[in-house]
Amino acid sequence: MSALPHTVSDVMTHTAVAVGSRASYKEIVELMDQWKVSALPVVVGEGRVIGVVSEADLLVKEEYHVDDEVLRDRPLGDTAKAGALYAEELMSSPAVTVHADATIAEAARIMARRHVKRLPVVNDLGLLEGVVSRGDLLKVFLRSDEEIAAEIRTTVIPDLPTTAELDVEVAEGVVTLGGQLRDRALVPLLAKAVRAVEGVVDIRFHLRSEERIAH
Numbered sequence: 083m084s085a086l087p088h089t090v091s092d093v094m095t096h097t098a099v100a101v102g103s104r105a106s107y108k109e110i111v112e113l114m115d116q117w118k119v120s121a122l123p124v125v126v127g128e129g130r131v132i133g134v135v136s137e138a139d140l141l142v143k144e145e146y147h148v149d150d151e152v153l154r155d156r157p158l159g160d161t162a163k164a165g166a167l168y169a170e171e172l173m174s175s176p177a178v179t180v181h182a183d184a185t186i187a188e189a190a191r192i193m194a195r196r197h198v199k200r201l202p203v204v205n206d207l208g209l210l211e212g213v214v215s216r217g218d219l220l221k222v223f224l225r226s227d228e229e230i231a232a233e234i235r236t237t238v239i240p241d242l243p244t245t246a247e248l249d250v251e252v253a254e255g256v257v258t259l260g261g262q263l264r265d266r267a268l269v270p271l272l273a274k275a276v277r278a279v280e281g282v283v284d285i286r287f288h289l290r291s292e293e294r295i296a297h
Contacts, residue, residue: 088280090189091182093221094203094214100125103132103170107143110135110169119213123202124173129210131202133173139163140172179204182211186219186280193219225281227252238275242268255283262290 100123101110113122114137121136142163166172180189180201189201193216203212231252239248248261257276263269269287276285 088186088222089182090180090184090186090203090214091212093186093218094182094212095218096212098123098202098210098213100129100131100202100210101135101169102126103168105169107140107167107172110172111140119200119215121198121200122169123177123210123213124169124175125210130208131177131179131204131210133170133175134177134198134200134202135169135173136198139174177202179208180214181205186222189214190219222280223255223283225255227255230255230257230279230281233279234276238272238279241275242272244268255281257282257285258288259285260288260290 099113099117099119101113103124103126105113105124110122114120121134123131124133124135126132143166163172178192178196178198178201180192180203182203182205192201193199200213200215202210203214205211231250234250234252234257239250242263244263244265248259248263251258251260257279259272259276263272266289269289273285273287276282
């Protein structure tokens with residue numbers, strides 16, 4: 083009913099920083115600091131993603147430096163990471179990834195469900211194409227109010243299965259729809275379509291009834 087949602091390819095970082103499976107602990111830390119990222123894809127061969135090493139993976143070693151007794155209460159995987167030296171030992175695998183043609187909403191759901199801040203973007207062969215972060219996904223909310231309103235007027239309202247005379251106003255991403263909608267049963271459908279427009283923060287209705295218009 084509305085325009086196709088923006089995809090991961092629209093907002094992702096196409097030049098991704100990655101490390102090989104034999105990258106050392108110190109090399110990984112230095113790259114994270116240099117590029118100001120919290121996680122790095124681990125790749126082999128021509129760029130196939132086999133895992134992701136994050137700050138959380140690296141901090142296990144520091145935690146055990148403080149108190150070796152902690153080892154007794156942590157999973158065996160964490161114990162192994164405490165003594166790990168290379169990316170292939172430190173990484174979380176298999177990697178949580180996303181495809182470039184996934185919608186921004188799909189990528190956001192993956193991040194929320196898997197509790198990650200960044201996703202490697204891969205093709206059908208599992209080769210690295212880029213990285214998308216939480217900050218990248220939030221870029222859709224940088225769209226101007228005018229751009230959002232124009233999309234609603236041209237792609238949402240004309241597709242309503244009934245005649246509608248609606249006024250569209252957008253302020254700070256909040257959409258206000260006023261005017262006349264002859265079939266009030268369409269309000270939930272209209273609300274869903276408007277919320278699907280990238281950059282919409284919320285929606286409000288100020289609709290007039292036909293009876294009021296008639297008088």
